[in-house]
Amino acid sequence: MGTVTPLPYAGRALPQQTGFDRDELMRILDLYGRMVAAGKWRDYAMDFDRDVAIFSAFRRTAERPEYRVEKRPALRSRQGMWALVSEGGAVLKRGDELSNVLAPVERKLMKLVGDGS
Template identity: 55%
Template sequence: MTFQSSTPFPAQGIPAQVAFQRSELGIILSLYGRMVAAGEWRDYGISCLRDVAVFSVFRRTAENPLYRIEKRPRLRGRQGQYAVIGMDGQVLKRGSDLKTVLRVLERKLIRPVE
């Protein structure tokens, strides 16, 4: 008895799940640390799924995420593989450069001096 794949041509080199690379996590966690120091964020969660990797940011642990930073490699050639999504599901910024996409969140650190 031999095992046969459900697809006639199994995909070679495609990972079973999408994950953030170490350099990407370094950029995200740098921003996360600054936001925690500013008192804006308190917790995070990472999900690595088949089509998307998600870094979720929470104000409190029991809440829905304030923001989701998503990596979708299939969109690399079109809209860009990185996106920042707000609590309401609205895409705040999308692009192919993670640092540029995260700038939309860095603006939250800038506050007027009273």
């Protein structure tokens, strides 16, 4: 009665899905809100899978996303787990820090606000 049988893979359970933590999501949604206020984005979507979490920002609902912010923790030690992907699927920026990956969109927003349009 004193025997304990360990469960298989007890300490190595794989996560069911990858997600954004609170700080990451706040940073992304803050940028999204400012782009909405500038009149450039109108909708967003979030997709969560075992390997990747994706935030997609749309100019219009029926289009492909203008930008996708992807978090892939498996690439943390290689290229960086964050990627900014354009509408055409090209990786615009990749890195370990979310703020550095979002920098091209931040610069675009500064131009939009500076132009007054």
